[in-house]
Amino acid sequence: MSKPLYLILFSALTLTACGGSSSDNSGNPEVPLPDLGRCNVSSTLNVNTTDSGLIFLTEPSYQVGQPSTLIGKIGNQDSRQHQYFWQQTAGPALELTSQRSPIFSFEASSSGEYQFELTVTSTGQTYSESIPITVTDETPVLRLRNDHQVVQGNNVSVRIDRINGEVPSALSWCVAAGPNISLDLSNNERALFTAPNVPADTVSIIRATAQVDGQSVSDDVHLLITKEAPITSTFFEEPVARTFAYNSDSPYAQTLQRCVYSNQLTSLCNINQLPLIGQLNQNLDNQLILDRVLVSHQWMGDNFAEFLTSLDPNSDFARLLQSVTAVVISYDIRPSFYWVATGAIYLDPNDLWLTKFERDTINEAPDYRSGFGSDLNFLMPWRYVKDNQYTSYLVSREQRVDRNWQAAAPDFASLLLHELAHANDFFPRSSHALLQGPRLYDDYLRRSDSKLLVSDQLEGAYPLVSQEMFSLADVRFRGESASETQKSYQPNDISQFFSNDRASDFYAYSTTREDAAMLFEEAMMSHRYQIQRDVGVTDYPDSATASSIVVDWGQRGRIGQVELADRAVLVIDRILPELNAQQWVANLPAPIAMRAGETWQQNLSLTAQQTVSQVKAKQSSPSTLLLAEPPLQLSGDRHK
Structure with a gap:
């Protein structure tokens, strides 16, 4: 998009x-992608009619472990006119993730007879029918994910499963049915495209083919591109x-x-x-x-x-x-x-x-800002840590694994704290009884004009001063062109600009609103969860990973810096006055300096008595293998 x-x-x-x-979808949206070729052999779905007029489209066969689909429709009507609800009524229990969609995806873990019931409702009418299917115990070699519905013009991503941790060889893609599409295959195991406009709800089938153990194998992914108002x-x-x-x-x-x-x-x-x-x-x-x-x-x-x-x-x-x-x-x-x-x-x-x-089920289309600031000579990575370990469960999409709340909660908590800091910056609970409307935006204008927003008060009392960082934020977060001076800045220049000011993160320079939100997020993560945020300035190599970028300057728990304390207290007091921020902000852990000249990954352990070789050994242990080389996180990458 x-x-x-x-x-x-x-x-x-x-x-x-x-x-x-x-x-x-692509690295250069100005250059259109060519249409994907058509498959030599097309794919079709079976049409199963019922007395009520509800129609099921089914695959020719279903196998254990194969990403599978069922599609429900009412005659030739577009699905936007209806509400859908799928439920399983027979067979070994499945994990269901698309119960409210006209296209129902599932994966059977055992063979047998299954049955699903679909209820479709629209104004004044309800349809309810069941469809049985048989799942055989043939094990698929290639798996392509994920069958789903997408509105015309929206972004789509599909991904091939790795086999024994490896990308299938000689991987190729083609259109097996439906409209022509243009795939971004900059990552050949993940196809991206924009769903084309369609005259009516249309099934699109994309096929991936690869060589496995000397044999050519393939799988289809089914997409329902829906016509919208x-x-x-x-x-x-x-x-x-x-x-x-x-x-x-x-x-x-x-x-x-x-x-x-x-x-x-x-x-x-x-x-x-x-x-x-x-x-x-x-x-x-x-x-x-x-x-x-x-x-x-x-x-x-x-x-x-x-x-x-x-x-x-x-x-x-x-x-x-x-x-x-x-x-x-x-x-x-x-x-x-x-x-x-x-x-x-x-x-x-x-x-x-x-x-x-x-x-x-989550789309993989990249953030549109991903190329901003690519001609600068520095990066500012971040991460949350506790006891010298990542608290983020940063597993690449190539690894299909489950996780528990212990792994998921820290990231989701920090995300919520940040976005809710914005909401409470604009409309803290103390303002609710004073809102006049008629639109919330009208109240925003009145509050903004009177400098009543928490972030406005923060800027008035404790403003950031580094003009260099403000200008660089325009490049990195808004896509402004970098000047020759900015292109010439080296990491040690950025370290001086940033460390001598009072921001908790580079993203704070994008707007005063982000300044307030970053302070609140980091302070609350430290106070409530004893999780600290690392921020650093590094070089910008061609292939930037946690083990390739070298730290020029960095801190763990910058929110504990004395110069930031009054700023954090102001924000927290106005957003969550119940917390008595003055007392606990003063007791936040003091920042720990990173070791310049070592990589970002080597700086994961900042305990003085622990050597770098011990850190590497610990990260290579089976219990932490998934986190040994997590994807690099850069300032502002989770928010806009």
């Missing part, structure tokens, strides 16, 4: 706090994924999508239509929060609900969520953001998945 109009319209005033789920929104003018209210009984079920994530949003909703959660009820009731959740997949809402129920013992998130109108979690949101125009936070589910099947 190209950069959406709402990022342009509101960037100066409203999207200074994280925004944008958009991304480009014409885009009329000036806010969401690029296609967005289909979403639904997590709680169908919510009094806001019909309002959520229309007001916060719709290509038909032509005017902003009033606060009497969708008020902040805390405007109506100050009780910390998770059900009131879940009534405002909008998701593209059921599991996203389920995991979010479990996080609130089981992993918020101090009710921090319940309090912070009082300042949003809605929570949107969708497979096409990347990176996460808060938008004052709607009052909602928009979350990338990549920090929320627990099973490999859940992760399979």
